[in-house]
Amino acid sequence: MDKKIKTVGLFGKYQDQAVIEHLHRLEEFLLGRQLKILLDQDTAEHIPGAKSPTRPRASIGHEINLAIVVGGDGTLLNVARELAPHHVPLIGVNLGRLGFLTDVPAEHMTTEIGKILDGDYQTERRLLLHAEIMRKGRIVHTASAFNDVIVSKGELARMIEFETYLDGEFVHSIRGDGIIVASPTGSTAYALSSGGPILHPTLDAIAVVPICPHTLSNRPIVVSSDSIVEILVSRLAGQHAHANFDGQSRIALKDGDRVYVRRAEHEVELLHPSGRSHFEMMRIKLHWGRKL
Amino acid sequence: MDKKIKTVGLFGKYQDQAVIEHLHRLEEFLLGRQLKILLDQDTAEHIPGAKSPTRPRASIGHEINLAIVVGGDGTLLNVARELAPHHVPLIGVNLGRLGFLTDVPAEHMTTEIGKILDGDYQTERRLLLHAEIMRKGRIVHTASAFNDVIVSKGELARMIEFETYLDGEFVHSIRGDGIIVASPTGSTAYALSSGGPILHPTLDAIAVVPICPHTLSNRPIVVSSDSIVEILVSRLAGQHAHANFDGQSRIALKDGDRVYVRRAEHEVELLHPSGRSHFEMMRIKLHWGRKL
């Protein structure tokens, strides 16, 4: 990190007043370290009296060498997707509730971030997903997802029917609530609630997890991150299906639509304080057993 | 395959009379194609009137370019482990009940094997596991496993307690029936019954699947095949634990023993007739939905 970090982007949880004080404190701390600060414009609107200049989220990635996100995992997912093409590493600060991604507690953030700025950190590369929706032979939508791409039934549907393909080879048809295509990062989110396995965060793999499938042997499948996972929404009329990206954006699907999910071109780079243990965070969040 | 295949080893299911007729038929067929046949000695003992010379299993790998195994998945697991250091590809012939590994039905075997000998085949590389048991600082046992290495409670135990580590980093402690460290091949065996995910057969990963853990959030974890998975049997007295390799050999563990599992140096090479679909086999065996 060291010398290369000159400009830091600050991002806060959308419309959360609790974030403001922490961002102010962070701004002071970073200015005190002679760093240039740029504020995410959406965040800045809610912070009266911020000293640093603001930039729109769409362009801020060109100017910063580090992004600090204060909020929950949802906020970080959002920022990470947008910054991925710019290769900007991220630090996640949580507001009291430990996140899978936001592992620096706000109360210790200046100490922890100080260490990171001093070069005492670990870098973790996480894969990002890229999705394309094809309708009648044309790509009608593209999106990236850090956690997961979900194809699921709409409000009026009792279930949906779809076929899955892997690198063009037919895998199975499923009737159920839907299916989750999750990155390792997303494997501890919705996919875990649906019975999926935990993928090690740096594993080059994608989990394909059916949601409440009618056939009980439709179990989660883990495939290489070089694979293309395809979900073909059945042509049966009235499926009322939709695709959902990180639970943050969505698009209605039409019968016969194909959703392709593959590894995105870019990765997300997370910075953690040195000595941080991924599994300690897991033990706390999932109430796993400690050393005997 | 083509020109390089000069000598074929034949292996049959241990002490299974049904195998004999098929092996005879196979021997005739292969001799008709001017191939040299070597019979696995354990198999040959049960086949009166076999024409071909026999070799002990321990050394047959030096002389053959192809192994044909007639039996079930259990037989193939066994032969595959032993031949792995010799880089001998295997064909699995089943006796009527489709296997995950033995996918050539005996009734079509001459046609299918004929095609393979003509060069019309797919090669599939599968990772093999290697296990070491360390007791008081010394390696006291090593074994390879094609499906899985299992640490589980013995007959007199109600449960066992152990800690898991990944590349030396503590993951969690578990109380339960045990834990399965499964290769992608083994992910459709015992690990699947214990709630594990299905790993794509060529994925470079290992599944770590707890068996009936007391803590319900102790879910399967999938890690890179470059990782070293370590199971430390708790020092509490009287654990009555044992380690088990492919369900075919086992060793009693003592309190404080460490079981290390990693990818073996060698791989297993399976040959399948061209056009064979892995997922079609899965659909049949698991009653998955066909095309809509």
Added chain:
Amino acid sequence: MDKKIKTVGLFGKYQDQAVIEHLHRLEEFLLGRQLKILLDQDTAEHIPGAKSPTRPRASIGHEINLAIVVGGDGTLLNVARELAPHHVPLIGVNLGRLGFLTDVPAEHMTTEIGKILDGDYQTERRLLLHAEIMRKGRIVHTASAFNDVIVSKGELARMIEFETYLDGEFVHSIRGDGIIVASPTGSTAYALSSGGPILHPTLDAIAVVPICPHTLSNRPIVVSSDSIVEILVSRLAGQHAHANFDGQSRIALKDGDRVYVRRAEHEVELLHPSGRSHFEMMRIKLHWGRKL
């Protein structure tokens, strides 16, 4: 059955042409046995040339002693709920695909129904659920359900949060896709896909099954059918939740709504040919192992 059966109501799957021929055949058969036939009006609209008089579904229950339903389980669920207050027993005829409830195959229906009319049958009583939705202290909706009452997230929600109570005692709060309150009949429907247990069809119990809960220890709970299960939709703004009855009717819920589910006053009475095995049907539908 014998003497008491004088008038039979015929019901067919909604707008299904395949049903017509079977209903015609059934009508002829029953008329030949000197029974009076009444046709469900919704069904009759799609059957040109039916000889028997029709009755609206709302009132047909007053006049019939037996209902024969030709279609799938969905059709039977519907008819069963409407006839329950009239104590009319039901026979379910399937159109080729064995149902959990419609266990008489159409091709053998005259033989099987003939046996039942001759008195050679088993009666099975199944509990029906009754739901009430309370908003600001007033009951705003009531409904009955034969399979299940489901409270789940709406289309725009990523999850919902709710509290569950049993006979007024707080059980737990859950974040997830929703919750299923299932009768024994419904335990093999959606609840099974969500990880619920199979309840014996005549067990006096209700299964409470969370759908994809964030907390992995939120497991299905089975309670007495004398209990009142209450789901309190959290007051947090914008839950977008709805309640769903047998997957056939639904109502949008508002924050703070309470959904009460209890056993309905009336039961459903199913007639099966003598010697019919519930578990044989289960073995076929779920691919369970046969006798060894």
Added chain:
Amino acid sequence: MDKKIKTVGLFGKYQDQAVIEHLHRLEEFLLGRQLKILLDQDTAEHIPGAKSPTRPRASIGHEINLAIVVGGDGTLLNVARELAPHHVPLIGVNLGRLGFLTDVPAEHMTTEIGKILDGDYQTERRLLLHAEIMRKGRIVHTASAFNDVIVSKGELARMIEFETYLDGEFVHSIRGDGIIVASPTGSTAYALSSGGPILHPTLDAIAVVPICPHTLSNRPIVVSSDSIVEILVSRLAGQHAHANFDGQSRIALKDGDRVYVRRAEHEVELLHPSGRSHFEMMRIKLHWGRKL
């Protein structure tokens, strides 16, 4: 309780020194309330200086009106089974780690037990299981179980095969690690780890939960407590199966053995301080969500 309680039996965890101090304190407290104390003989052997007379466990039930068990759930299971025929109610005191059955913490035991002795308590009746093992037409073993009867593979077996019957009707055959027949009390013990549902403690039902079954649709089944569950160990040679009662006693099974499990004639009566919430205990032990 009030006037009827004259004689209290005291039971402690087997060979646990930590129990002694608590038993001494309890003895003083109860003597102070003019109650007669009888010490369980197995417990007394480890308590130097106890003032009260001792009785063997086999006969103590004739003389006491209340049993207080200090230890964990395992200790209470044991005492409860032995006292059930004598209709002696039990209070469970835990030594710091909240138990499903031992819900009175040792540090508050005199206050809580004082309240109970003053008549301020709730009674909870729990069903007990009774098992019989039939070999070649003869009953060769009987046992009772408060948690569960388990039929499982022995140490040398990779799996066992068995058939299940309900009230004499064939249900299914299973290949796997075994099967658990659990009471509502046992539904939160081993059965929960094996994927079984939580049965309400007073539900008149039994859960039949397969352990790691090969067929993924072999799901837990909940049946009436009036049912007889039968497990027929397959006649295939060399099953190495055994039956296990509350994890505390066991017997080797032979091929062809039948294990019958039904509700025992007697129940277990637990006393809890008034206002105690079963679900609060569950929320603590299972980390369930609290009120929103």
